[in-house]
Amino acid sequence: MKRVVSVSLGTSRRDHKVIVELLGEQFEISRIGMDGDFDRALAKLRELDGQVDAIGLGGIDVYVYAGNKRYAFDDGLKMMEAVKTTPVVDGSGLKNTLERETVKYLLKETDLIKKGTRVLMVSAVDRFGMAEAFVEAECDITFGDLIFAAGIPYPIKTLEELEEIAQKILPEMTKLPFHMLYPTGKKQEARDDEKTKKFAKYYQEAEIIAGDFHFIKRYLPDELDGQIIITNTTTADDIEYLKGKGISKIVTTTPVFEGRSFGTNVIEGVLVALLGKRWEDISTEEYLDLLGKLQFKPRIIELMS
Amino acid sequence: MATHHEITESLKAFQEGYNNNKKLKIMNRDWNRIILIEATDVDSKHTIILQDGEISITEGISKTPNLVVTSDSETLADLFYGDITPTEPYMNGTLVLKGSEDDIVRLDFISLMIWGE
Numbered sequence: 001m002k003r004v005v006s007v008s009l010g011t012s013r014r015d016h017k018v019i020v021e022l023l024g025e026q027f028e029i030s031r032i033g034m035d036g037d038f039d040r041a042l043a044k045l046r047e048l049d050g051q052v053d054a055i056g057l058g059g060i061d062v063y064v065y066a067g068n069k070r071y072a073f074d075d076g077l078k079m080m081e082a083v084k085t086t087p088v089v090d091g092s093g094l095k096n097t098l099e100r101e102t103v104k105y106l107l108k109e110t111d112l113i114k115k116g117t118r119v120l121m122v123s124a125v126d127r128f129g130m131a132e133a134f135v136e137a138e139c140d141i142t143f144g145d146l147i148f149a150a151g152i153p154y155p156i157k158t159l160e161e162l163e164e165i166a167q168k169i170l171p172e173m174t175k176l177p178f179h180m181l182y183p184t185g186k187k188q189e190a191r192d193d194e195k196t197k198k199f200a201k202y203y204q205e206a207e208i209i210a211g212d213f214h215f216i217k218r219y220l221p222d223e224l225d226g227q228i229i230i231t232n233t234t235t236a237d238d239i240e241y242l243k244g245k246g247i248s249k250i251v252t253t254t255p256v257f258e259g260r261s262f263g264t265n266v267i268e269g270v271l272v273a274l275l276g277k278r279w280e281d282i283s284t285e286e287y288l289d290l291l292g293k294l295q296f297k298p299r300i301i302e303l304m305s
Numbered sequence: 306m307a308t309h310h311e312i313t314e315s316l317k318a319f320q321e322g323y324n325n326n327k328k329l330k331i332m333n334r335d336w337n338r339i340i341l342i343e344a345t346d347v348d349s350k351h352t353i354i355l356q357d358g359e360i361s362i363t364e365g366i367s368k369t370p371n372l373v374v375t376s377d378s379e380t381l382a383d384l385f386y387g388d389i390t391p392t393e394p395y396m397n398g399t400l401v402l403k404g405s406e407d408d409i410v411r412l413d414f415i416s417l418m419i420w421g422e
Contacts, residue, residue: 146332150414151407154332168421169414172392176413180406198335 003051004269006031006262007044007079008058009184010214014235018257022294023274029257029266031058036185038075038177045082053273055088056265058233059188059214060178062090065128066166067159075178087272089279091264094254094271096129097287098264102230102253102298103133110300112228112251113208116140120206122148122215124156125166130210130230130253135159142206147199148215149181155202188214195219203227213238220245226304233263243303250301261299307382309349309364315385316342316351316362322387322419323360329418334358336411341370342385344378372404372412387420 002025008014012033020027034041048055062076080088107113115138124131124143134141143156146165156162178184200221203209209216210230217238224246232252236259242250252261271290272279307315323329333355340353352367353360376384380399383389391413394400402409 146414150410152332152411152414153335154328165418169417172390172417172421173410173413175392175396176410180410 001026001028002053002273003028004030004054004056004266004273005048005052006056006058006266006269007041007048008033008060008263009036009038009041009178010059010188011035011185013189016235016258016260016262018260020257022270025274027270027273029262029270031262031266033059034185036179036187041079042082045079045088048086049083050085052086054269055083055086056263056269057088057090058263058265059184060090060182061092061126063092064125064166064170064174065092065096066125066170067163069163069167071125071166071170071174073174073178087269087277087279089265089268089272091266091268092126093279093282093284093287094264094268095127097284098267098291098296099127099253100129100133101288101291102251103130103137105298106230106251107137112249112300113137113139117208118142118206119208119210120144120202122209122211122219124162124211125170127211131159131162134210139208142202144199144202144211144215147202148195148219151195153199182212183214183218187218190218191220192218196221217241230298232261235260239301239303246304248302248304250303252299252301255294255296256299267296306346307344307378309344309347309378311382312342312344312349312351312378312385313364315382316353318387319385319416319419320360320362323415326418329415330358332358332418333411333415338372338408339368339370340372340374340412341366342381343373343375344381345375347378349378349381372402372408374400374402374412376400384416387416390420391416 010033012035017030057079060076064071117139119134119139119141122144143162146152146154196219203221208228213231213233226248228249230251232254254261254267338355342351352363
């Protein structure tokens with residue numbers, strides 16, 4: 001049996017373990033939350049190194065993208081460099097393939113996305129593939145990177161502006177402790193009421209809200225009006241929480257195992273274990289080919305009958 | 306070591322950079338803050354006031370600050386002239402920012418929007 005473990009800076013309340021069979025191979029997939037404790041995460045990574053088939057880094061991005069530029073978070077690199085033997089991934093490779101394909105699938109196979117659909121991406125630099133796919137679909141898109149990561153009520157409307165701002169700020173901002181820019185640990189369990197109120201209009205004006213689930217949840221207003229959420233890393237409890245918020249559907253980009261859609265880092269870990277190669281040596285085409293064989297499709301969950 | 310006058314001049318350069326960036330004024334319309342800039346090695350205090358997206362700078366302490374920026378005079382002058390970014394001195398403890406984490410990120414952001422590549 002292959003073992004894939006996700007070490008997450010997020011809360012341990014979301015820990016989970018499943019056994020699944022993929023392409024004839026048994027997998028034990030688990031997620032271990034470190035409650036925002038960076039040093040404990042490093043220790044756990046060192047402990048797992050060489051003991052499992054792949055490691056995913058959760059609750060943190062190592063790499064984010066804007067245009068053809070890649071930026072690396074210092075904290076993410078520290079976590080990645082703690083692992084010397086086992087392949088280690090942060091999910092960014094899968095975000096660039098699977099999540100891009102998710103938008104294409106929804107465009108082709110459903111009526112959920114159309115030209116002009118108003119989309120709020122709570123953060124785009126961590127899901128640049130999805131952002132590009134929405135732009136290609138000619139959606140009316142708002143990138144909320146400044147709003148939700150930096151608290152600046154400035155909606156970015158084009159990829160060009162996103163790239164321009166990213167180029168100015170990300171080379172330095174990525175040196176800050178990750179928790180200053182993203183909810184980790186207990187912050188994942190609590191809503192930021194002040195910012196939720198302040199930024200509710202961006203959710204309410206959108207037809208689709210897409211991106212990182214912890215960002216989406218942290219600023220989710222009490223009442224929406226039939227919006228669709230496209231995300232992953234949702235548990236059965238999350239789905240229950242979202243019912244009654246006025247959300248019509250949730251689309252999860254990663255496959256659901258035992259009621260839970262794991263993070264992209266976990267699924268990318270599975271792909272790396274299946275391919276038996278180092279992450280750096282895997283091409284986009286290999287990921288796409290494998291995703292085709294696995295027949296992963298977005299899951300659409302109806303929340304309003 | 307930089308003088309009080311040099312810090313004043315660096316803050317004027319910062320103010321000019323801010324005023325030349327129309328986008329930055331729009332981005333900060335909601336961020337009304339009093340920021341005290343204090344040197345540790347020379348007698349130098351300045352107050353940055355951000356109100357409705359506009360920036361003004363005065364010498365000394367004029368109001369109770371929301372955010373206090375403390376460092377040696379050289380670092381402060383370098384920082385506000387854009388010769389260095391705030392991230393590294395902040396991370397190594399040379400630059401001390403007292404305030405909410407959100408405000409620290411915001412000030413870092415403003416500085417990078419003015420002086421970033």
